[in-house]
Amino acid sequence: MQATSLVYYFLLVSLCIDFSQNETSALLRRQRRRMHHRGLRRSSSAEHKVPRQARMKFPDPAAVVPSISLVNIDDDVMGVFDSLIGLGGHESSYSVLPGKTGHCTANRMIMYDKAVWSPKPCITCLCSKGEVICDTTMCPPLTCPITIIPAGECCPVCSDTGSSLDSSIISLDDISEFSGDSPEPNDLDNTSVLSSAYTQTEKDELLRTELIEVKEKEGHKKDAKKRRKGKKNRQKYRGYHREKKPIRRKGNAKEDIEDESDEDDGTFRMPSHFPILVPPIEAPPLPSGCSTSDTTVSCINAKLKQIPPISDPDLTSLDLTGNSITTISDEAFNGIPNLEWIDLSKNNITSPGIGQQAFKILKKLKRLYLDGNMLVHIPSELPSTLEEIKINDNHLHAIDEDGLKDLKNLITLELEGNKLSEANVSPLAFSPLKSLSYLRLGRNKFRIIPQGLPTTLEELYLENNQIEEVSEICFNHTRNINVIVLKHNKLEEHRIAPLAWINQENLESIDLSYNKLYHVPSYLPKSLLHLILVGNQIERIPGYVFGHMKPGLEYLYLSFNKLTDDGIDPVSFFGAYHTLRELFLDHNELKSVPFGIDEMRKLRFLRLNNNKIRTVPPERICKAHLSDDDVHDNSEEEETEDSCLEHVHLENNYINTRQLSPHAFSCIRSYCSVVLKPQKSK
Known part of the structure; x- marks a missing residue:
């Protein structure tokens, strides 16, 4: 009896192969064309989407073999498999029966080699040399405007009318409700059938290749219709898995063109439809340069x-x-x-x-x-x-009261090199600036300090104007001002009001360089640390002019003036002896080193170059040291502090360096810090 069954089995297989040869030849040609266009893309993109345990090797296009028709004797179900040979890399969760080579087990039943069964509608499985391989249905291409899926079938068909459809017909737009689900694990012996998920790159490639395939699909339209008739006769024995098809809409003709599945092994399912891909609107490229x-x-x-x-x-x-x-x-x-x-x-x-x-x-x-x-x-x-x-x-020739409106967060405003003046800048122009701390108005036409400066102002730059006066009300409301730059103007010391800035508590730096000052201004701010008076005509430093400052002046620059020995009193630097760090008196008319420098214990940088100095007495820069005899005679010797001097410039004077006392620079740690050459000749 068993021998008779085997003979019957092989005869039936031979008949099925002959019967399906014509049907599968067209499918093979279409498959080869698809593999030519998409083989490389599918092998790279699918591997990223499929879990590692379910990945498989895709067949080489050159190794594609004809489809074979197989019959499962036990279930009496007939199916068509595409390219099952060459899928040895597929990792199935089905168990191969131990000890029986070539046999498979499914649903607790033993399946012989080449046995075929359908565990789920539209899914067909094959036992191939002890390994179970499952495949899903491939639907033919359609070029009709409206497609539907008849009840019980897996593939869409053309609809003659789109107005009224029988309740048993399923719309293509509803395919996703039924076609995206995998078989239940219990029905497939814990086997999962993977659905394909195209990446954006795959979708773009798909649309690019569809135009090439449209003409090919039209040539197979008649063959597809014939195959559908045969499928209808067999649908009561076998269901086909519905696949999602991408739809391409062309122009206003409302023509839907369905594409075939890219996956020849049937393990992946294409989504029912993709949204219409509209290329993003790209901005014009940037110009050259x-x-x-x-x-x-x-x-x-x-x-x-x-x-x-x-x-x-x-x-x-x-x-x-x-x-x-x-x-x-x-x-x-x-x-x-x-x-x-x-x-x-x-x-x-x-x-x-x-x-x-x-x-x-x-x-x-x-x-x-x-x-x-x-x-x-x-x-x-x-x-x-x-x-x-x-x-x-x-x-710019004007700023009205609304010119800077709503700029409450503005911190820095630079308006240099324009035509602004007190005549065309409204006193209310700066009032909206509630956060302004840095204002540059240099190189304009101002003759006085602008009115209505913001109360938050910290730094004001008015260089290169025509300012002649600093009134006592200029900075009444700027209690936080820290820096004022008024260089290159026309200021004279008697045009600076005594109460202009003396009560400022935060004003630390004033630059009055290149004005018309004849002596160091009095009534300077108490908080002043940095005073720049370069390039004036200053002949005198009044006594006690720095005496009211607290904590005291640290930087005093009086270069390029007309200071003489008579213009510097012994108390001219009173109040700055213990704070002054840098003193620039170069490019003046001094004939000797001024008094008081030896008292400046924090002085680090001293410039006396380009004057008319002829000698440097030992006690003028460094305090005189007591002799050895005086040390023995006087037990209450006054201890002197070490000097902080690091740089002394005395070049371009009339000093005879050979006649200098060895104690002239004794408080300076390194003689290389003293610059004495070159000197002028008599």
């Missing part, structure tokens, strides 16, 4: 005539220095709304060329540089987030 790095775009000296169209929400810095930009439209920054820093220096931007809403969209802007343009007024509607504005070297 521009570069990008992280969140910065730099177009320095790129010969641009307008702001390039950029669309990048992550961009935070834009540098357009040195171009020929003349206008900033209202839409210039619409694509880069998160900018924090913009540099438009050295262009040709005019005030009429800036749109009223140009900067309003920039809600995160902190720094705006517009140096070297042609602006006549500060741009309007600036973001309140700004912390720094630079509009140096323009043609």
